[in-house]
Amino acid sequence: xxxxxxxxxxxxxxxxxxxxxxxxxxxxxxxxxxxxxxxxxxxxxxxxxxxxxxxxxxxxxxxxxxxxxxxxxxxxxxxxxxxxxxxxxxxxxxxxxxxxxxxxxxxxxxxxxxxxxxxxxxxxxxxxxxx
Amino acid sequence: xxxxxxxxxxxxxxxxxxxxxxxxxxxxxxxxxxxxxxxxxxxxxxxxxxxxxxxxxxxxxxxxxxxxxxxxxxxxxxxxxxxxxxxxxxxxxxxxxxxxxxxxxxxxxxxxxxxxxxxxxxxxxxxxxxxxxxxxxxxxxxxxxxxxxxxxxxxxxxxxxxxxxxxxxxxxxxxxxxxxxxxxxxxxxxxxxxxxxxxxxxxxxxxxxxxxxxxxxxxxxxxxxxxxxxxxxxxxxxxxxxxxxxxxxxxxxxxxxxxxxxxxxxxxxxxxxxxxxxxxxxxxxxxxxxxxxxxxxxxxxxxxxxxxxxxxxxxxxxxxxxxxxxxxxxxxxxxxxxxxxxxxxxxxxxxxxxxxxxxxxxxxxxxxxxxxxxxxxxxxxxxxx
Numbered sequence: 001x002x003x004x005x006x007x008x009x010x011x012x013x014x015x016x017x018x019x020x021x022x023x024x025x026x027x028x029x030x031x032x033x034x035x036x037x038x039x040x041x042x043x044x045x046x047x048x049x050x051x052x053x054x055x056x057x058x059x060x061x062x063x064x065x066x067x068x069x070x071x072x073x074x075x076x077x078x079x080x081x082x083x084x085x086x087x088x089x090x091x092x093x094x095x096x097x098x099x100x101x102x103x104x105x106x107x108x109x110x111x112x113x114x115x116x117x118x119x120x121x122x123x124x125x126x127x128x129x130x131x
Numbered sequence: 132x133x134x135x136x137x138x139x140x141x142x143x144x145x146x147x148x149x150x151x152x153x154x155x156x157x158x159x160x161x162x163x164x165x166x167x168x169x170x171x172x173x174x175x176x177x178x179x180x181x182x183x184x185x186x187x188x189x190x191x192x193x194x195x196x197x198x199x200x201x202x203x204x205x206x207x208x209x210x211x212x213x214x215x216x217x218x219x220x221x222x223x224x225x226x227x228x229x230x231x232x233x234x235x236x237x238x239x240x241x242x243x244x245x246x247x248x249x250x251x252x253x254x255x256x257x258x259x260x261x262x263x264x265x266x267x268x269x270x271x272x273x274x275x276x277x278x279x280x281x282x283x284x285x286x287x288x289x290x291x292x293x294x295x296x297x298x299x300x301x302x303x304x305x306x307x308x309x310x311x312x313x314x315x316x317x318x319x320x321x322x323x324x325x326x327x328x329x330x331x332x333x334x335x336x337x338x339x340x341x342x343x344x345x346x347x348x349x350x351x352x353x354x355x356x357x358x359x360x361x362x363x364x365x366x367x368x369x370x371x372x373x374x375x376x377x378x379x380x381x382x383x384x385x386x387x388x389x390x391x392x393x394x395x396x397x398x399x400x401x402x403x404x405x406x407x408x409x410x411x412x413x414x415x416x417x418x419x420x421x422x423x424x425x426x427x428x429x430x431x432x433x434x435x436x437x438x439x440x441x442x443x444x445x446x447x448x449x450x451x452x453x454x455x456x457x458x459x460x461x462x463x464x465x466x467x468x469x470x471x472x473x474x475x476x477x478x479x480x481x482x483x484x485x486x487x488x489x490x491x492x493x494x495x496x497x498x499x500x501x502x503x504x505x506x507x508x509x510x511x512x513x514x515x516x
Binding site: 041067069 | 195196199200201382385386447448449451466467469474496
């Protein structure tokens with residue numbers, strides 16, 4: 001069952017439709033409600049390898065629905081600690097719970113100052129409104 | 132025959148469509164402005180009201196999905212779905228020499244069908260390439276209805292018009308009609324239609340609307356395609372939904388047809404691909420003369436160099452149109468199969484790699500992915516399961 005539109009407080013957002021939940025020098029990353037809704041039901045997550053690095057603004061994987069493929073853009077830089085195996089096995093988890101069970105990767109931040117450039121929910125909603 | 136199935140002209144309905152959201156393939160989610168010249172079917176406002184996601188397709192603004200491609204796909208495989216396919220073209224070919232004209236232009240043998248029957252066939256060019264694939268409905272010996280692909284409507288019309296002979300006339304009546312494909316194992320029961328042989332047609336009344344009931348489709352499921360006047364489209368659509376059909380978009384139409392290996396013109400078959408390499412020799416009556424028959428007989432004698440095969444992915448990956456296949460092949464259609472829950476596709480490969488069981492390697496955006504050639508269709512309906 002698809003989730004309803006929501007951009008929770010407490011998360012940071014990137015204009016390429018990604019979110020980050022910051023926890024000290026670590027962050028959990030995923031795609032926003034808008035991104036999963038625009039793609040439709042996900043059927044594949046081309047996941048990166050744990051131990052590899054991601055760079056802010058650069059694609060670290062792909063999500064695919066029946067009709068579309070989209071790069072997933074890293075909102076922050078760091079080393080990948082964990083990939084959500086549940087999403088690899090059942091990509092529709094992202095549609096059902098984009099900010100919870102549908103997270104994509106967990107990273108250790110290489111430059112925590114990058115967080116300051118991310119958007120709060122209202123600023124991200126403004127990005128959506130302007131697009 | 133009702134008057135609406137005969138001659139009448141209406142003006143084109145052009146939309147002043149506002150921009151609508153879409154998803155860019157490969158890359159970030161973007162907003163695509165919809166060109167203002169997109170055509171709309173008579174059911175456009177029904178689609179908008181139902182919350183359908185509308186996308187440009189072959190010059191039309193069409194619903195790609197309502198609830199979602201996968202639930203819509205499953206509804207058609209398990210019960211009943213309805214598609215607005217009013218964008219497809221309808222050409223009337225009439226006159227005492229209509230039959231002769233079409234026999235000389237279409238690959239299949241029209242002598243094999245009688246009044247009230249229909250036939251899948253190809254409009255071929257001199258090279259044996261495919262101008263369009265279509266269904267010819269024989270209304271009488273002097274009147275055929277051709278249902279052609281939306282994107283080929285003008286090409287098919289022009290092709291036939293240029294070759295008209297005295298005593299035959301082709302007329303594009305596409306704007307006069309709506310066409311609803313009602314498909315699925317429960318489709319006929321839900322509509323209260325009696326069982327009838329596939330590829331037959333007849334007139335009837337459904338929900339108070341006069342319809343041409345065609346026992347044809349593009350999903351691999353039983354069902355029918357209902358043609359009515361554009362003015363009656365909404366009433367028929369509403370009635371079909373009341374009978375429990377799930378509204379389905381072009382997204383599910385594509386996954387359904389690919390699971391059963393029905394080719395898509397413009398992707399799997401084109402004016403540059405010949406009918407035999409495409410595996411459509413069964414609709415080419417090479418014992419008669421039609422445009423391209425000579426070239427097709429030559430290809431049959433020497434054997435095609437490549438063939439359109441079906442394949443399934445052996446790894447988690449989704450093939451897409453245009454991806455290279457190692458050894459000189461290319462994916463022409465690819466998707467995720469909702470029934471098999473894996474990547475599936477069709478593509479041309481050299482004949483040496485074309486037998487079921489052959490291993491293929493597909494370049495999925497730079498990663499080599501293993502696939503296996505399988506017999507067509509990829510998905511087979513379980514009888515009485």
